[in-house]
Amino acid sequence: MKEIVYLYKLDKEMLLEKESEIFRLLPKWRQEKAEKLKNEEARLQSISAGRVLMLAQEENPELNEFSISHSGEYVAVVVSDSRVGIDIEYKTDKDFKVTNRMFAAEDIDYIGKEQKRFRDVWTVKEAFLKCTGEGISVPLSSFTTDYSYIEENGIGSIVSRGYELKGDYYLRTMRLDEDAYSLTLCSNNPNLTLDIRRVEVLV
Secondary structure (H helix, E strand, O other): OOEEEEEEEOOHHHHHHHHHHHHHHOOHHHHHHHHOOOOHHHHHHHHHHHHHHHHHHHHOOOOOEEEEEEEOOEEEEEEEOOOEEEEEEOOOOHHHHHHHHHOOHHHHHHHOOOHHHHHHHHHHHHHHHHHHOOHHHOOHHHEEEOOHHHHOOOOEEEEEOOOOOOOOOEEEEEEEOOOOEEEEEEEOOOOOOOOEEEEOOOO
């Protein structure tokens, strides 16, 4: 099993200047997705994500599975030879209302009053559900993990709290920009690595 993560930090000035050029390079399905977005930031994220995915697939034609995430200034794309999920996040949980309403007891204990840990937990949830393909219709309190793997820079695994696991799922998490962002990768690969490739140029 193999996973490669492509990470792009948005250059808004360049993107606005070359938006039409980049847009024309995208496959039709990605163009249609971007065209529906009226918010400028969301549109630029979507266009950038589509272009980063193209670059990743051109470099790794043998890796047919992929997952995309974007938040704030970052786009993250992973390509793999098996099912995979990725999520990147920079948002916060004001007064920890989402934490207390939606997460498992282990998640709440880990988060405490730290926003960076909220982002860790959120990306674990999203990456796992992208990997399974089920999406957030699944209760976020129905699975968790032992978050000690994050501080140890190791591999975590999903633990059921009511969710019916159909196999083993593994996690790697990292933080970016002085803990302002969390990124989590989820896969069935027990030897999961964070092989990060930084993308500097889209055209």
